[in-house]
Amino acid sequence: MSEERRLEVLRAIVEDYVATQEPVGSRALVERHHLGVSPATIRNDMATLEDEGYITQPHTSAGRIPTDKGYRMFVDRLATVKAMSSAERRAIETFLAGAVDVDDVIQRSVKVLAQLTNQVAIVQYPSLTRSTVRHIELVALESARVLLVVITSSGRVEQRIVELEETPNEELVADLRSRIIRATVGERLPEASLNLAEIIGSFAPGDRPIVTSIVTTLSQTFSNERSDERIAVGGTANLARFGTDFDTAIRPVLEALEEQVVLLKLLGEASRPRPTEHPRVRIGSETGHEGFAGTAVVSSPYGSDAEILATLGTVGPTRMDYPGTIAAVSAVARYVGRILADG
């Protein structure tokens, strides 16, 4: 029996199972896919595939369903790339282009990704640590308060209000402002943070207290882990597709979706390994998260050629349309990256 046909059978099983959600038997297989052989032959192939761990039967008298290993094989070697239609591409592009600010871009990305894939979509906000400083503004407010505004290359704006001991005079603020700008604009945030430390020394000792508290607050803002953690989630209504048993299938995912830490782990590792062309796919236990049996994550970094801003992706049942999902994630990542890179 040929290795080649056996893989063809595996592909057929995955496709049918994804389409019907039901275990697929040898008869149905030959009927729907014109493999030129009889059911009995297929049965032999299936037995071998089962021995090799690619498929399994839920119970003796049922058809086969793919295992995680089976899906893995499908994704790696069998799936044919399914490009988005140009109409779809244009729809995504114009929908995203209509956004008014970064927040809006992210919101729209989540929405469009959820709709395209019929899955749960998650989009990480552009990372701060990976962006550069575009501009910084100091604004003296009433009663010894100063507002700090930081604009990053990705268009994100962070602000912070500093409470001072005494109201600083205008020249000091102006001076400080221009020095800060000189020291940080164009730098990546971690470097900018370092440069800031040196500024303090250049001021008269009398001004030090004020300068120090402003600079340290700014520095904290640059290295703020929390703001790296922002993530938007959408399409949770699609959780229905995960299965009927709430407690084993749906609940764990819902809980994970509320734990940014978990989400970040799921997304964060997407960018690291071999820089694949395609989005990264993790199936079942590959997600490294228990309760995610039966769940697969498709994720892709986004950004410009020069820098990766963050990651986005979808979470769905392992029995998903991989080619379609991969295409959608990939397309959305491309457009979001393009839009946010321009600012």
Place this chain on the structure above:
Amino acid sequence: MSEERRLEVLRAIVEDYVATQEPVGSRALVERHHLGVSPATIRNDMATLEDEGYITQPHTSAGRIPTDKGYRMFVDRLATVKAMSSAERRAIETFLAGAVDVDDVIQRSVKVLAQLTNQVAIVQYPSLTRSTVRHIELVALESARVLLVVITSSGRVEQRIVELEETPNEELVADLRSRIIRATVGERLPEASLNLAEIIGSFAPGDRPIVTSIVTTLSQTFSNERSDERIAVGGTANLARFGTDFDTAIRPVLEALEEQVVLLKLLGEASRPRPTEHPRVRIGSETGHEGFAGTAVVSSPYGSDAEILATLGTVGPTRMDYPGTIAAVSAVARYVGRILADG
């Protein structure tokens, strides 16, 4: 048979049903609550209560469960207020006080509210239209771009970048900045928006194009509906409590949670009617949203004494712990209001 005892029975039924999630029969009732009468007597009361529409039986041979009308009666006249323990109050307060910015306050509120109530929590961001302008800053960026930053009384910061035809000179920007500040600071956003319109005329015709595009962008920002629509949702894993049937019980709620419009309607109407001390409770059809049968919303406006900033609340099954939920919503609203009012 006394009216008084009948209401006592209703209260007992609600409490037991909320606790056990199971229809409650006459025997169980007399056992758990020391009403000094026999099951038979209770049965008579129950028959009457059923005639009056406060309770119903799912099927003939089962116990009774409260109807929406029954819950309504319970909430209005039977529920005893359950204050939060001072430990709980302190926990809420310190947790919320740890927030670094408005965004963080909202995130934390959602989290704490969801945890306290074991329900889905929703918190609306402070409304723009109801706040006043605290400060406005214009910053000339590179290449004919100007950054607008608006700080509102509630601490929210909105920013927008304007692309101009040509780079404005510094004096113009400074002049415009001070006039804008004079015209808007301290005003509510809608009024500020009106005042802005008058500014344009006071500039030399040559400067009009630049002034106009800046001012109109600002004006749009003030009246931006979208930013009023921001809502944070949390505790969706608690949806499990809604019931076991995903499609009829959980799905509709999940879908509603993704539709800000719906959420806003649910929350938005909380502030309008008779200004009750307590949070507003809407039960089942009272939510005015189909698919919300079996669902109740507890919501409360928050803000300072002077102004209402926005609304927050929880969504849960009608069989919820009303006293506890009301207390939690009320407490969180109070603390969030206090924190955001200070800025």
Place this chain on the structure above:
DNA sequence: GACTGGCACTTGAAATCCGCGAGTGCCAGT
């Protein structure tokens, strides 16, 4: 008149049983 004990009746939920059919593995034959 209000309450109670007793009793016949209803009815859904859980347990049990059964037949059907899809699907399998294996074997002998081409």
Place this chain on the structure above:
DNA sequence: ACTGGCACTCGCGGATTTCAAGTGCCAGTC
């Protein structure tokens, strides 16, 4: 290497039964 045939397995759906919780009502008591 493939195929047709066949005996076998076994879960699912439907029907049937049992069980017990709960009710409504009535006659009797305080």
